[in-house]
Amino acid sequence: MRPDAACRALLGCLCLALYCLSAAFRFSSDTHEWKKLIMVQHWPETVCEEIKNDCRDPPNYWTIHGLWPDKSEECNRSWPFNLEEIKDLLPEMKTYWPDLIHPSPNRSRFWKHEWEKHGTCAAQVDVLNSQKKYFGKSLALYQKLDLNSVLLKLGIKPSINYYHVRDFEDALTRVYGVIPKIQCLPPRQGEDAQTVGQIELCLTKEDQQLRNCSEPEELLPPTREAWLARAAQSRGLRVCEDGPVFYPPPKKSKR
Numbered sequence: 001m002r003p004d005a006a007c008r009a010l011l012g013c014l015c016l017a018l019y020c021l022s023a024a025f026r027f028s029s030d031t032h033e034w035k036k037l038i039m040v041q042h043w044p045e046t047v048c049e050e051i052k053n054d055c056r057d058p059p060n061y062w063t064i065h066g067l068w069p070d071k072s073e074e075c076n077r078s079w080p081f082n083l084e085e086i087k088d089l090l091p092e093m094k095t096y097w098p099d100l101i102h103p104s105p106n107r108s109r110f111w112k113h114e115w116e117k118h119g120t121c122a123a124q125v126d127v128l129n130s131q132k133k134y135f136g137k138s139l140a141l142y143q144k145l146d147l148n149s150v151l152l153k154l155g156i157k158p159s160i161n162y163y164h165v166r167d168f169e170d171a172l173t174r175v176y177g178v179i180p181k182i183q184c185l186p187p188r189q190g191e192d193a194q195t196v197g198q199i200e201l202c203l204t205k206e207d208q209q210l211r212n213c214s215e216p217e218e219l220l221p222p223t224r225e226a227w228l229a230r231a232a233q234s235r236g237l238r239v240c241e242d243g244p245v246f247y248p249p250p251k252k253s254k255r
Protein backbone atom coordinates (compact mmCIF):
# COMPACT_ATOMS: atom_id res chain seq x y z
CA MET A 1 0.00 0.00 0.00
CA ARG A 2 1.36 3.42 -0.92
CA PRO A 3 1.68 5.85 1.95
CA ASP A 4 -1.16 8.11 0.79
CA ALA A 5 -3.46 5.12 0.31
CA ALA A 6 -2.62 3.88 3.82
CA CYS A 7 -3.26 7.34 5.09
CA ARG A 8 -6.64 7.51 3.37
CA ALA A 9 -7.58 4.07 4.74
CA LEU A 10 -6.64 5.16 8.23
CA LEU A 11 -8.63 8.35 7.84
CA GLY A 12 -11.59 6.29 6.65
CA CYS A 13 -11.44 4.13 9.76
CA LEU A 14 -11.16 7.14 11.97
CA CYS A 15 -14.21 8.72 10.39
CA LEU A 16 -16.18 5.52 10.77
CA ALA A 17 -15.16 5.26 14.42
CA LEU A 18 -16.17 8.86 15.04
CA TYR A 19 -19.46 8.28 13.28
CA CYS A 20 -20.20 5.21 15.41
CA LEU A 21 -19.27 7.05 18.55
CA SER A 22 -21.51 10.00 17.77
CA ALA A 23 -24.39 7.66 16.87
CA ALA A 24 -23.95 5.80 20.15
CA PHE A 25 -23.81 9.07 22.02
CA ARG A 26 -26.90 10.40 20.33
CA PHE A 27 -28.72 7.19 21.14
CA SER A 28 -27.83 7.28 24.82
CA SER A 29 -28.80 10.92 25.24
CA ASP A 30 -32.06 10.34 23.34
CA THR A 31 -33.33 7.70 25.71
CA HIS A 32 -34.55 10.26 28.23
CA GLU A 33 -35.92 12.72 25.72
CA TRP A 34 -39.61 13.39 25.90
CA LYS A 35 -42.10 15.60 24.08
CA LYS A 36 -45.25 15.91 26.08
CA LEU A 37 -46.73 15.49 29.53
CA ILE A 38 -49.67 13.25 30.23
CA MET A 39 -51.99 14.12 33.07
CA VAL A 40 -53.40 10.78 34.12
CA GLN A 41 -56.53 10.58 36.26
CA HIS A 42 -58.28 7.42 37.31
CA TRP A 43 -61.68 6.40 38.59
CA PRO A 44 -61.17 4.85 42.04
CA GLU A 45 -64.02 2.36 41.82
CA THR A 46 -62.51 0.86 38.67
CA VAL A 47 -58.99 0.79 40.12
CA CYS A 48 -60.28 -1.13 43.12
CA GLU A 49 -62.10 -3.53 40.83
CA GLU A 50 -59.05 -3.99 38.65
CA ILE A 51 -56.68 -4.90 41.42
CA LYS A 52 -59.32 -6.81 43.34
CA ASN A 53 -58.45 -4.66 46.28
CA ASP A 54 -60.95 -4.37 49.02
CA CYS A 55 -60.70 -0.60 48.94
CA ARG A 56 -62.57 0.89 51.81
CA ASP A 57 -64.70 3.82 50.76
CA PRO A 58 -62.80 4.80 47.64
CA PRO A 59 -63.28 8.47 46.73
CA ASN A 60 -66.30 9.16 44.52
CA TYR A 61 -64.30 11.53 42.33
CA TRP A 62 -61.53 11.13 39.76
CA THR A 63 -58.13 11.20 41.42
CA ILE A 64 -54.60 11.72 40.14
CA HIS A 65 -52.62 8.73 38.95
CA GLY A 66 -49.66 10.78 37.81
CA LEU A 67 -48.10 13.42 35.60
CA TRP A 68 -46.04 11.49 33.08
CA PRO A 69 -43.57 12.57 30.48
CA ASP A 70 -44.14 10.38 27.43
CA LYS A 71 -41.27 8.16 26.32
CA SER A 72 -39.09 8.20 29.37
CA GLU A 73 -38.89 6.71 32.81
CA GLU A 74 -36.54 6.64 35.77
CA CYS A 75 -34.32 9.43 34.54
CA ASN A 76 -32.33 9.94 37.72
CA ARG A 77 -31.90 7.17 40.22
CA SER A 78 -29.78 9.37 42.44
CA TRP A 79 -32.63 11.71 43.27
CA PRO A 80 -34.56 9.97 46.07
CA PHE A 81 -38.10 10.82 47.04
CA ASN A 82 -38.25 13.04 50.09
CA LEU A 83 -41.58 13.41 51.82
CA GLU A 84 -40.24 16.36 53.81
CA GLU A 85 -40.08 18.45 50.66
CA ILE A 86 -43.80 18.18 50.02
CA LYS A 87 -45.00 18.52 53.60
CA ASP A 88 -47.04 21.59 52.72
CA LEU A 89 -48.87 19.72 49.99
CA LEU A 90 -49.87 16.71 52.08
CA PRO A 91 -53.49 17.65 52.77
CA GLU A 92 -54.14 18.07 49.04
CA MET A 93 -52.07 15.03 48.13
CA LYS A 94 -54.08 12.82 50.48
CA THR A 95 -57.35 14.04 49.02
CA TYR A 96 -56.58 14.20 45.31
CA TRP A 97 -53.67 11.78 44.88
CA PRO A 98 -54.49 8.92 47.22
CA ASP A 99 -52.81 5.55 46.99
CA LEU A 100 -55.78 3.37 46.16
CA ILE A 101 -53.70 0.22 45.96
CA HIS A 102 -51.86 0.47 49.24
CA PRO A 103 -54.04 2.67 51.43
CA SER A 104 -52.89 3.68 54.89
CA PRO A 105 -50.73 3.39 56.93
CA ASN A 106 -48.11 4.53 54.47
CA ARG A 107 -49.58 6.52 51.68
CA SER A 108 -46.30 7.92 50.46
CA ARG A 109 -45.30 4.72 48.70
CA PHE A 110 -47.33 5.67 45.60
CA TRP A 111 -45.86 9.19 45.48
CA LYS A 112 -42.35 7.78 45.81
CA HIS A 113 -43.00 5.49 42.87
CA GLU A 114 -44.44 8.30 40.75
CA TRP A 115 -41.53 10.59 41.57
CA GLU A 116 -38.86 8.00 40.78
CA LYS A 117 -40.46 6.73 37.62
CA HIS A 118 -41.90 9.93 36.15
CA GLY A 119 -40.99 12.96 38.24
CA THR A 120 -37.25 12.57 37.76
CA CYS A 121 -37.89 12.83 33.99
CA ALA A 122 -40.39 15.67 34.23
CA ALA A 123 -37.69 17.57 36.15
CA GLN A 124 -36.05 18.39 32.82
CA VAL A 125 -38.28 21.45 32.62
CA ASP A 126 -37.70 24.27 35.07
CA VAL A 127 -41.26 24.47 36.38
CA LEU A 128 -41.02 20.82 37.45
CA ASN A 129 -37.42 20.58 38.57
CA SER A 130 -37.98 19.82 42.23
CA GLN A 131 -40.30 17.52 44.14
CA LYS A 132 -42.23 20.44 45.49
CA LYS A 133 -42.68 21.82 41.99
CA TYR A 134 -43.51 18.47 40.41
CA PHE A 135 -46.21 17.53 42.91
CA GLY A 136 -47.41 21.11 43.29
CA LYS A 137 -47.78 21.60 39.55
CA SER A 138 -49.57 18.27 39.20
CA LEU A 139 -52.09 19.32 41.85
CA ALA A 140 -52.52 22.71 40.18
CA LEU A 141 -53.17 21.07 36.81
CA TYR A 142 -55.67 18.72 38.40
CA GLN A 143 -57.54 21.71 39.82
CA LYS A 144 -57.33 23.65 36.60
CA LEU A 145 -58.55 20.81 34.37
CA ASP A 146 -61.30 20.09 36.89
CA LEU A 147 -62.34 16.85 35.23
CA ASN A 148 -64.90 16.04 37.91
CA SER A 149 -66.92 19.21 37.41
CA VAL A 150 -66.57 18.99 33.65
CA LEU A 151 -68.10 15.52 33.54
CA LEU A 152 -70.85 16.41 35.99
CA LYS A 153 -71.73 19.56 34.08
CA LEU A 154 -72.05 17.53 30.91
CA GLY A 155 -74.37 15.14 32.69
CA ILE A 156 -71.92 12.25 32.68
CA LYS A 157 -72.10 10.69 36.12
CA PRO A 158 -71.59 7.19 37.46
CA SER A 159 -74.60 5.11 36.56
CA ILE A 160 -75.86 1.58 36.31
CA ASN A 161 -76.91 2.44 32.76
CA TYR A 162 -74.17 2.27 30.16
CA TYR A 163 -72.78 5.20 28.28
CA HIS A 164 -71.16 5.07 24.90
CA VAL A 165 -67.42 5.73 24.74
CA ARG A 166 -68.24 8.52 22.32
CA ASP A 167 -70.26 10.30 25.04
CA PHE A 168 -67.03 10.69 27.00
CA GLU A 169 -64.89 11.49 23.99
CA ASP A 170 -67.23 14.07 22.50
CA ALA A 171 -67.90 15.77 25.80
CA LEU A 172 -64.25 16.04 26.79
CA THR A 173 -63.12 17.10 23.34
CA ARG A 174 -65.77 19.79 23.30
CA VAL A 175 -64.75 21.22 26.66
CA TYR A 176 -60.97 20.88 26.45
CA GLY A 177 -60.60 21.41 22.71
CA VAL A 178 -58.17 18.52 22.42
CA ILE A 179 -58.55 14.80 22.05
CA PRO A 180 -58.09 12.87 25.30
CA LYS A 181 -57.22 9.22 25.66
CA ILE A 182 -59.82 7.19 27.50
CA GLN A 183 -58.90 3.82 28.92
CA CYS A 184 -61.09 0.94 29.99
CA LEU A 185 -60.95 -2.43 31.64
CA PRO A 186 -62.16 -4.99 29.12
CA PRO A 187 -65.38 -6.81 30.04
CA ARG A 188 -64.88 -9.80 32.32
CA GLN A 189 -66.65 -13.01 31.71
CA GLY A 190 -70.37 -12.49 32.13
CA GLU A 191 -70.11 -8.74 31.68
CA ASP A 192 -71.36 -7.12 28.55
CA ALA A 193 -69.46 -3.85 28.68
CA GLN A 194 -66.03 -2.49 29.32
CA THR A 195 -65.51 -0.29 32.37
CA VAL A 196 -64.06 3.19 32.14
CA GLY A 197 -60.97 3.50 34.32
CA GLN A 198 -58.58 6.22 33.28
CA ILE A 199 -58.52 9.47 31.36
CA GLU A 200 -55.34 10.95 29.94
CA LEU A 201 -55.08 14.58 28.92
CA CYS A 202 -51.89 15.70 27.23
CA LEU A 203 -49.95 18.89 27.75
CA THR A 204 -47.10 20.59 25.98
CA LYS A 205 -43.66 20.13 27.49
CA GLU A 206 -42.73 23.81 27.37
CA ASP A 207 -45.74 25.55 28.86
CA GLN A 208 -48.09 22.79 30.06
CA GLN A 209 -50.94 23.81 27.78
CA LEU A 210 -53.47 21.27 26.57
CA ARG A 211 -52.65 19.52 23.33
CA ASN A 212 -53.85 16.44 21.49
CA CYS A 213 -52.47 13.20 22.87
CA SER A 214 -51.37 12.00 19.46
CA GLU A 215 -49.55 13.83 16.71
CA PRO A 216 -51.38 13.87 13.37
CA GLU A 217 -48.63 11.58 12.04
CA GLU A 218 -49.02 9.25 15.00
CA LEU A 219 -52.47 8.06 14.07
CA LEU A 220 -51.02 4.72 13.05
CA PRO A 221 -51.58 2.12 15.74
CA PRO A 222 -48.61 1.68 18.09
CA THR A 223 -46.25 -1.23 17.57
CA ARG A 224 -47.30 -4.39 19.28
CA GLU A 225 -44.37 -4.19 21.72
CA ALA A 226 -45.24 -0.65 22.69
CA TRP A 227 -48.83 -1.65 23.14
CA LEU A 228 -47.95 -4.66 25.28
CA ALA A 229 -45.54 -2.63 27.38
CA ARG A 230 -48.21 -0.07 28.00
CA ALA A 231 -50.87 -2.63 28.77
CA ALA A 232 -48.57 -4.23 31.32
CA GLN A 233 -47.68 -0.89 32.80
CA SER A 234 -51.26 0.12 33.28
CA ARG A 235 -52.37 -3.23 34.67
CA GLY A 236 -55.03 -4.29 32.23
CA LEU A 237 -56.35 -0.91 31.17
CA ARG A 238 -56.35 -0.23 27.48
CA VAL A 239 -57.75 2.35 25.11
CA CYS A 240 -61.52 1.88 25.21
CA GLU A 241 -63.13 0.17 22.29
CA ASP A 242 -65.86 1.94 20.42
CA GLY A 243 -69.05 0.79 22.14
CA PRO A 244 -70.91 0.79 25.43
CA VAL A 245 -69.04 1.60 28.60
CA PHE A 246 -69.85 1.20 32.27
CA TYR A 247 -69.06 4.11 34.59
CA PRO A 248 -69.43 2.34 37.94
CA PRO A 249 -71.01 4.15 40.88
CA PRO A 250 -69.05 3.70 44.11
CA LYS A 251 -70.36 0.74 46.07
CA LYS A 252 -71.99 1.64 49.32
CA SER A 253 -69.59 1.01 52.13
CA LYS A 254 -70.33 -1.87 54.46
CA ARG A 255 -69.44 -0.05 57.61
Ligand SMILES: *[C@@H]1O[C@H](CO)[C@@H](O)[C@H](O)[C@H]1NC(C)=O
Nearest residue numbers: 075076077078079080120123
Ligand atom coordinates in the same frame (compact mmCIF):
# COMPACT_ATOMS: atom_id res chain seq x y z
C1 LIG B 1 -29.81 13.71 39.58
O1 LIG B 1 -30.29 14.25 40.79
C2 LIG B 1 -29.31 14.76 41.66
C3 LIG B 1 -30.01 15.18 42.96
O2 LIG B 1 -30.95 16.18 42.71
C4 LIG B 1 -28.59 15.92 40.97
O3 LIG B 1 -27.58 16.42 41.82
C5 LIG B 1 -28.00 15.44 39.66
O4 LIG B 1 -27.45 16.52 38.96
C6 LIG B 1 -29.06 14.78 38.80
N1 LIG B 1 -28.48 14.18 37.64
C7 LIG B 1 -28.89 14.45 36.41
C8 LIG B 1 -28.21 13.72 35.31
O5 LIG B 1 -29.79 15.24 36.19
Ligand SMILES: *[C@@H]1O[C@H](CO)[C@@H](O)[C@H](O)[C@H]1NC(C)=O
Nearest residue numbers: 081083105106107108109112
Ligand atom coordinates in the same frame (compact mmCIF):
# COMPACT_ATOMS: atom_id res chain seq x y z
C1 LIG C 1 -43.29 5.29 54.22
O1 LIG C 1 -42.73 5.29 52.92
C2 LIG C 1 -41.61 6.14 52.80
C3 LIG C 1 -41.22 6.16 51.35
O2 LIG C 1 -41.29 4.90 50.78
C4 LIG C 1 -40.50 5.63 53.73
O3 LIG C 1 -39.39 6.49 53.63
C5 LIG C 1 -41.03 5.61 55.15
O4 LIG C 1 -40.06 5.05 55.99
C6 LIG C 1 -42.31 4.79 55.23
N1 LIG C 1 -42.89 4.92 56.58
C7 LIG C 1 -43.41 3.88 57.22
C8 LIG C 1 -44.03 4.19 58.54
O5 LIG C 1 -43.41 2.75 56.75
Ligand SMILES: *[C@@H]1O[C@H](CO)[C@@H](O)[C@H](O)[C@H]1NC(C)=O
Nearest residue numbers: 177178179210211212213216
Ligand atom coordinates in the same frame (compact mmCIF):
# COMPACT_ATOMS: atom_id res chain seq x y z
C1 LIG D 1 -56.27 17.74 17.38
O1 LIG D 1 -56.74 16.72 16.52
C2 LIG D 1 -57.90 17.07 15.79
C3 LIG D 1 -58.39 15.85 15.06
O2 LIG D 1 -57.35 15.14 14.48
C4 LIG D 1 -57.55 18.23 14.85
O3 LIG D 1 -58.72 18.62 14.16
C5 LIG D 1 -57.03 19.39 15.68
O4 LIG D 1 -56.63 20.42 14.83
C6 LIG D 1 -55.86 18.96 16.55
N1 LIG D 1 -55.51 20.05 17.44
C7 LIG D 1 -54.27 20.46 17.58
C8 LIG D 1 -54.07 21.58 18.54
O5 LIG D 1 -53.34 19.93 17.00
